[in-house]
Amino acid sequence: MEAIIVIGLLFGLALLRVPIAISLAVSxxxxxYLVDFSLNTVIQKMFTGVNSTTLMAIPGFVxxxxxxxKGGISKYLIECIRSWVGHTKGGLSIVTVVTCMIxxxxxxxxxxxxxxxxxxxxxxxxxxxxxxxxxxxxVAAAGTLGILIPPSIPLILYGSVSEQSxxxxxxxxILPGIxxxxxxxxxxxxxxxxxxxGGLEKVPFNKRLKPTVKAVWGLIMPIVILGSIYTGVxxxxxxxxxxxxxxxxxxxxxxxxxxxxxFKEILTESINTTSxxxxxxxxxxxxxxxxxxxxxxxxxxxxxxxxGFNKWTFLLIVSILFFxxxxxxEPTAIILxxxxxxxxxxxxxxxxxxxxxxxxxxxxxxxMITPPVGxxxxxxxxxxxxxxxxxxxxxxxxxxxxxxxxxxxxxxPQISLFLT
Numbered sequence: 001m002e003a004i005i006v007i008g009l010l011f012g013l014a015l016l017r018v019p020i021a022i023s024l025a026v027s028x029x030x031x032x033y034l035v036d037f038s039l040n041t042v043i044q045k046m047f048t049g050v051n052s053t054t055l056m057a058i059p060g061f062v063x064x065x066x067x068x069x070k071g072g073i074s075k076y077l078i079e080c081i082r083s084w085v086g087h088t089k090g091g092l093s094i095v096t097v098v099t100c101m102i103x104x105x106x107x108x109x110x111x112x113x114x115x116x117x118x119x120x121x122x123x124x125x126x127x128x129x130x131x132x133x134x135x136x137x138x139v140a141a142a143g144t145l146g147i148l149i150p151p152s153i154p155l156i157l158y159g160s161v162s163e164q165s166x167x168x169x170x171x172x173x174i175l176p177g178i179x180x181x182x183x184x185x186x187x188x189x190x191x192x193x194x195x196x197x198g199g200l201e202k203v204p205f206n207k208r209l210k211p212t213v214k215a216v217w218g219l220i221m222p223i224v225i226l227g228s229i230y231t232g233v234x235x236x237x238x239x240x241x242x243x244x245x246x247x248x249x250x251x252x253x254x255x256x257x258x259x260x261x262x263f264k265e266i267l268t269e270s271i272n273t274t275s276x277x278x279x280x281x282x283x284x285x286x287x288x289x290x291x292x293x294x295x296x297x298x299x300x301x302x303x304x305x306x307x308g309f310n311k312w313t314f315l316l317i318v319s320i321l322f323f324x325x326x327x328x329x330e331p332t333a334i335i336l337x338x339x340x341x342x343x344x345x346x347x348x349x350x351x352x353x354x355x356x357x358x359x360x361x362x363x364x365x366x367x368m369i370t371p372p373v374g375x376x377x378x379x380x381x382x383x384x385x386x387x388x389x390x391x392x393x394x395x396x397x398x399x400x401x402x403x404x405x406x407x408x409x410x411x412x413p414q415i416s417l418f419l420t
Contacts, residue, residue: 060240065107069116071251080215090192114143137394149177284336326367
């Protein structure tokens with residue numbers, strides 16, 4: 001009975017547009033009160049839960065992503081890739097996806113990727129004759145790569161909750177991220193040929209050198225950051241601040257596009273974003289206390305086991321669940337609410353925990369572009385000045401791409417596990 005009250009309160013408050021962190025905390029504390037749990041330990045649990053070395057990677061990657069977006073790195077990456085493929089059929093679509101993939105390999109955030117690349121690419125594509133709805137849909141879809149290609153904030157959280165190696169989770173996201181990026185490029189080229197979307201004027205070979213040299217600092221950034229993690233030189237947490245320092249040095253001393261005013265804006269936005277994420281984490285830990293007290297994860301695992309579900313049925317049901325939750329909640333909240341319940345079932349069904357992480361994140365990518373609360377929809381709407389409804393119309397054709405890639409990842413676990 002108490003569980004029904006907590007779930008009802010949580011979704012009721014969320015539908016009333018109460019911030020998800022507040023919804024989680026209020027509903028969970030009421031649930032703990034109803035089961036006569038000592039509330040004296042709640043604040044202590046919230047504090048100790050966020051006092052984690054692993055979670056400290058989040059502010060580092062958020063900060064690095066914002067510096068890239070506003071310090072010139074993303075702009076020069078776009079100019080470089082455009083000089084090489086911008087003249088081909090659908091070339092600007094390719095530029096958009098490839099740049100999103102590179103930006104994703106540093107920022108760890110989908111909204112940040114969509115905002116940084118979309119602000120430049122949407123006007124450029126429209127000017128070149130691309131349909132605006134299609135352009136917005138492509139940016140929203142490609143922007144979701146920010147949470148799949150490592151580093152990834154959701155994968156950091158997944159590792160923290162499931163006690164899995166963040167490095168292994170990052171390795172697992174590489175091939176699925178490349179696969180999804182390739183699928184988006186193939187679709188973009190097909191659309192370009194069908195609708196006659198041409199490219200820009202071809203840049204002579206000798207004039208491609210300057211933008212390439214200019215962008216080399218951004219191009220090698222993912223290699224420096226991810227290479228330092230996989231070679232064991234630094235931990236993912238240390239790498240996040242290495243990325244921020246690297247981006248800061250390049251933006252100030254080489255590109256010289258970061259002034260004090262912009263830096264203050266970056267700091268403010270970083271603090272706001274990080275505070276939101278950590279508040280959700282702290283509130284979700286209180287929900288975890290309630291779930292543990294009521295032994296809901298164990299009861300749910302027993303029910304699945306007794307029902308005779310095989311892993312394929314379970315993964316289908318879970319994918320539908322994530323799709324529905326993604327319509328209303330952000331990835332951080334989904335992981336922290338559902339993963340403690342699902343982990344015992346994953347163990348019972350002998351599903352690889354690392355593989356399940358990628359399945360979960362790809363589902364969340366779909367949620368990022370699914371109304372009514374898909375974050376990337378609102379980000380693209382904001383930077384383009386268009387209504388959210390128009391962004392949704394542009395992004396709908398990309399749903400099929402995500403579903404096909406998701407099915408491939410589920411059926412062929414080695415796509416995720418090969419590099420781990």
